[in-house]
Amino acid sequence: MSFDHDTVTGFAKSFGLFYLIAMSIGVIVYAYWPANRKQFDHAAHSIISDDEDRPCP
Amino acid sequence: MIQGTWIIQRGGVGMVALLTALERTYAAIILVFVICVGVAMAVAGRGDLMAAHGWIVALFGMVVMAVLLRGIDAPEPWEERFREYYDDPTKVGIILALIWGVIGMFVGVWVAALLAWPDLTFDAAWASFGRLRPVHTSGVIFGFGGNALIATSFHVLQRTTRARLPDQLSPWFVLIGYNLFCVLAATGYLMGLTQSKEYAEPEWYADLWLVIVWVVYFLIYIRTLARRREPHIYVANWYYMAFILVVAILHIVNNLAVPVSIGHAKSYSLFSGVQDAMTQWWYGHNAVAFFLTAGFLGMLYYYLPKRAGRPIYSYRMSIISFWGITFMYMWAGSHHLHYTALPHWVQTLGMVFSLVLLVPSWASAGNALLTLNGAWHKVRDDAVLRFMMLAAIFYGIATFEGSFMAIRAVNSLSHYTDWTVGHVHAGALGWVAMITFGSLYALVPWMWKRPALYSARLVELHFWLALAGTVVYVFAMWNSGITQGLMWRTYDQNGTLAYSFIDTLVAMHPYYIARTVGGLLFLAGAVVAFYNIWMTISRPAPVDEGAAADLPVEPPAPRAWAQAGE
Amino acid sequence: MFNFHYRLERNAMGLVLAIVVVASIGGLIEIAPLFTIDETVEDAPDMRVYTPLELAGRNIYIREGCYACHSQMIRTLRDEVERYGPYSLAVESKYDHPMLWGSKRTGPDIARLGGKYSNEWHVAHLYNPRDLVPESKMPAYRWLMRNSLKIGDLGEHLAAMRAVGVPYTDEMIANATADAYGQANPDSTQAAGVTARYGEATNVSLFDGKPETLTEMDAIVAYLQILGRLTDVAHKTEQASVE
Ligand code: HEM
Ligand code: HEM
Numbered sequence: 001m002s003f004d005h006d007t008v009t010g011f012a013k014s015f016g017l018f019y020l021i022a023m024s025i026g027v028i029v030y031a032y033w034p035a036n037r038k039q040f041d042h043a044a045h046s047i048i049s050d051d052e053d054r055p056c057p
Numbered sequence: 058m059i060q061g062t063w064i065i066q067r068g069g070v071g072m073v074a075l076l077t078a079l080e081r082t083y084a085a086i087i088l089v090f091v092i093c094v095g096v097a098m099a100v101a102g103r104g105d106l107m108a109a110h111g112w113i114v115a116l117f118g119m120v121v122m123a124v125l126l127r128g129i130d131a132p133e134p135w136e137e138r139f140r141e142y143y144d145d146p147t148k149v150g151i152i153l154a155l156i157w158g159v160i161g162m163f164v165g166v167w168v169a170a171l172l173a174w175p176d177l178t179f180d181a182a183w184a185s186f187g188r189l190r191p192v193h194t195s196g197v198i199f200g201f202g203g204n205a206l207i208a209t210s211f212h213v214l215q216r217t218t219r220a221r222l223p224d225q226l227s228p229w230f231v232l233i234g235y236n237l238f239c240v241l242a243a244t245g246y247l248m249g250l251t252q253s254k255e256y257a258e259p260e261w262y263a264d265l266w267l268v269i270v271w272v273v274y275f276l277i278y279i280r281t282l283a284r285r286r287e288p289h290i291y292v293a294n295w296y297y298m299a300f301i302l303v304v305a306i307l308h309i310v311n312n313l314a315v316p317v318s319i320g321h322a323k324s325y326s327l328f329s330g331v332q333d334a335m336t337q338w339w340y341g342h343n344a345v346a347f348f349l350t351a352g353f354l355g356m357l358y359y360y361l362p363k364r365a366g367r368p369i370y371s372y373r374m375s376i377i378s379f380w381g382i383t384f385m386y387m388w389a390g391s392h393h394l395h396y397t398a399l400p401h402w403v404q405t406l407g408m409v410f411s412l413v414l415l416v417p418s419w420a421s422a423g424n425a426l427l428t429l430n431g432a433w434h435k436v437r438d439d440a441v442l443r444f445m446m447l448a449a450i451f452y453g454i455a456t457f458e459g460s461f462m463a464i465r466a467v468n469s470l471s472h473y474t475d476w477t478v479g480h481v482h483a484g485a486l487g488w489v490a491m492i493t494f495g496s497l498y499a500l501v502p503w504m505w506k507r508p509a510l511y512s513a514r515l516v517e518l519h520f521w522l523a524l525a526g527t528v529v530y531v532f533a534m535w536n537s538g539i540t541q542g543l544m545w546r547t548y549d550q551n552g553t554l555a556y557s558f559i560d561t562l563v564a565m566h567p568y569y570i571a572r573t574v575g576g577l578l579f580l581a582g583a584v585v586a587f588y589n590i591w592m593t594i595s596r597p598a599p600v601d602e603g604a605a606a607d608l609p610v611e612p613p614a615p616r617a618w619a620q621a622g623e
Numbered sequence: 624m625f626n627f628h629y630r631l632e633r634n635a636m637g638l639v640l641a642i643v644v645v646a647s648i649g650g651l652i653e654i655a656p657l658f659t660i661d662e663t664v665e666d667a668p669d670m671r672v673y674t675p676l677e678l679a680g681r682n683i684y685i686r687e688g689c690y691a692c693h694s695q696m697i698r699t700l701r702d703e704v705e706r707y708g709p710y711s712l713a714v715e716s717k718y719d720h721p722m723l724w725g726s727k728r729t730g731p732d733i734a735r736l737g738g739k740y741s742n743e744w745h746v747a748h749l750y751n752p753r754d755l756v757p758e759s760k761m762p763a764y765r766w767l768m769r770n771s772l773k774i775g776d777l778g779e780h781l782a783a784m785r786a787v788g789v790p791y792t793d794e795m796i797a798n799a800t801a802d803a804y805g806q807a808n809p810d811s812t813q814a815a816g817v818t819a820r821y822g823e824a825t826n827v828s829l830f831d832g833k834p835e836t837l838t839e840m841d842a843i844v845a846y847l848q849i850l851g852r853l854t855d856v857a858h859k860t861e862q863a864s865v866e
Contacts, residue, residue: 008655047293055141325786327787383646399713
């Protein structure tokens with residue numbers, strides 16, 4: 001297999017597209033996966049809870 | 058009660074006293090090593106500018122050593138320290154950020170004035186435009202922005218993981234080592250040491266040093282995360298992590314170079330021509346993305362909800378925009394090279410990704426603003442929160458503008474002109490500086506355990522100075538950029554170019570004066586901030602009223618968040 | 624359920640890896656093909672390397688930050704080609720480590736500056752731009768006239784350039800210092816070596832107007848005069864239509 005310019009750019013363009021689509025789907029599924037909801041809510045609220053400002057022992 | 062007094066007692070030398078004897082010893086060893094390296098550089102670089110840098114390194118090491126020695130025989134610190142977060146490096150980082158900010162912006166105003174009145178160079182090489190300009194850019198981006206990022210990242214990291222930093226030496230190594238890098242950068246430019254790579258000007262030895270510092274920074278992050286008590290890693294840390302990791306990759310690749318010799322400061326870049334152009338703008342654009350954007354988004358996602366007392370509007374959206382930004386920015390660098398000798402398909406790719414990039418960018422800006430929705434009364438009353446809101450708005454503006462400028466046809470007009478500079482400062486002043494000032498104003502009273510800032514009215518004054526300065530600056534540059542771009546391409550009836558280059562130069566003059574005025578306003582605001590924060594710190598701490606003094610005092614966290622979010 | 628992601632986000636190392644992979648693949652895919660570009664880049668058999676004096680001048684150009692105000696990249700746009708000359712080709716900067724395309728035109732593009740003005744014009748202009756162009760925003764670079772040029776180590780510079788891929792010969796490296804002197808002193812014995820090594824067309828002249836002493840002005844003017852003239856491929860090949 002030869003690595004001439006056209007092959008490499010062709011690969012870059014096609015693979016890049018698949019990669020983009022797969023990546024977007026993956027992220028959206030993860031963000032909206034029902035089971036993740038609870039921990040996201042917890043995380044969002046955790047920083048504003050007024051616990052003591054010190055590390056957990 | 059006891060801890061309260063204990064905190065107040067340690068100040069000044071106290072920072073060294075809080076280090077364990079072992080940590081002090083290691084610190085001394087590292088400093089001796091740094092001083093030796095400095096002297097070695099001075100010897101190896103005889104007759105070259107590198108010698109000057111060698112002495113600067115050695116001197117820097119000695120100054121830090123002097124501070125260390127003042128507290129070297131303090132008694133072993135009390136075990137109580139493990140019951141608290143380790144905030145000393147954050148405190149020092151805040152002050153360093155402010156100092157660099159004032160210096161960097163002062164030089165910015167000077168550079169702006171040089172374009173209006175070029176004879177302000179006074180026949181001194183170090184004071185000429187080409188040498189001062191990188192002092193400005195590095196001073197504000199790395200000195201001001203970088204120190205603010207390091208300081209806030211240590212704070213956010215500990216609070217969101219509920220774990221203390223893993224040790225007390227490495228954070229100092231990162232903070233002080235990083236500032237050594239900044240000093241080498243700024244002094245180097247003044248002497249004429251530069252690689253000419255935009256935002257990566259420092260020479261090879263400074264670059265190597267930064268790699269070491271950065272690895273330690275990364276390790277602090279990982280070690281703290283490994284000890285976290287919260288199962289979920291809060292999204293702000295994702296952004297800080299992306300900032301640390303990607304900047305490391307960019308920095309190493311972009312700075313690959315062969316020094317003339319071990320005793321020469323000068324090096325020759327490994328890449329040349331079109332490959333170098335793409336590499337430099339892959340770096341340059343992603344320095345914007347991961348230094349000026351991701352890092353500061355980390356700040357936004359922690360300090361804005363915290364200050365507003367409301368959780369982020371949509372946590373999911375913050376995750377989606379995180380991956381969107383991390384993924385897409387990497388492809389967009391070629392929009393800096395439209396119509397150049399770079400192959401056409403790479404330009405198109407850069408343009409397309411720049412357009413799509415608007416989606417995650419606006420998702421972040423919108424998320425921030427929606428978080429404030431329902432708390433507008435706070436925004437009205439609290440200038441600190443208003444800084445953060447304005448930052449989100451300018452982030453939206455700058456990214457919209459950026460995506461627009463990335464369109465080839467638009468770029469043919471904007472490229473090479475002041476429009477780019479206007480875009481840069483819409484982002485830099487409106488977004489980076491505003492979110493930084495907002496976060497630091499929020500952070501300072503927490504760090505120094507003060508009930509509030511020295512003066513809320515000075516914050517208010519700063520807010521209006523900063524807003525006015527930004528608006529004047531950005532509008533002046535939009536006008537001058539678009540005017541110049543249009544003049545360059547205007548033809549007369551005979552089909553020849555209508556304006557000489559000098560004609561366009563004359564047209565720029567008033568805008569350059571306006572920009573200098575806008576910059577002065579912004580600088581004045583930064584000086585006010587420095588004074589206000591300094592007074593907050595130096596005012597005696599309130600008498601300890603029991604354990605409450607250890608808690609973040611403001612803002613009061615209302616329970617209103619229950620209705621916020623999805 | 625959905626264990627992979629669940630762990631990813633609990634596992635700090637996973638997050639690190641994900642960031643590195645997601646971020647670097649993009650750059651890799653886009654940049655890697657450029658390193659095969661030599662096959663498609665124009666050929667320029669007449670392309671020569673910078674002489675030691677020109678290289679020293681280029682380093683001064685970098686040191687003074689001239690690139691902050693001047694671009695060296697004429698875009699494929701009609702008005703640029705008419706204002707500055709044939710648009711820049713990739714091959715023309717192939718010996719530029721690093722490239723100096725620039726991103727801001729506070730001053731005009733200078734990719735095709737070589738030969739546009741006399742040496743005297745450049746010296747006077749750099750000494751004080753406002754003597755020649757009253758509206759100029761460019762700093763006065765008087766110290767270039769005062770500073771003598773450091774040429775003793777130019778051989779090492781050439782060797783470093785060779786290490787990054789520029790075809791300097793052993794002879795060029797060995798004679799770098801003499802060549803730098805000779806190029807700025809046409810009457811000296813060293814002058815002949817310069818044309819022998821870098822070609823008859825090499826510009827050998829008293830750049831700063833003063834014989835004997837070699838100043839930084841000599842070097843920067845020598846560099847300015849070679850801009851766009853390392854090869855004339857851009858003038859010879861037919862240029863694609865511009866937009
Ligand atoms: C007091 C406020 C400031 C003033 C007066 C100012 C002024 C300037 C001037 C005159 C330039 C050179 C433009 C040119 O070459 O035509 C510049 C460039 C730049 N400044 Fe500022 N600046 C200020 C604040 C900042 C801040 C806070 C940041 C970043 C956080 C920043 C980032 C930059 C960058 C990245 C560039 C390079 C732009 C480019 O290459 O296109 N500036 N600034
Ligand atoms: C969606 C987001 C963004 C896009 C698509 C974008 C796009 C662009 C484009 C097209 C240019 C002009 C390149 C040229 O013609 O030379 C540019 C320059 C620049 N942008 Fe942005 N931008 C974005 C966000 C930002 C933000 C938030 C900042 C933060 C400060 C920023 C900082 C800069 C800087 C410093 C430059 C100047 C580079 C130089 O020439 O030295 N950008 N950007």
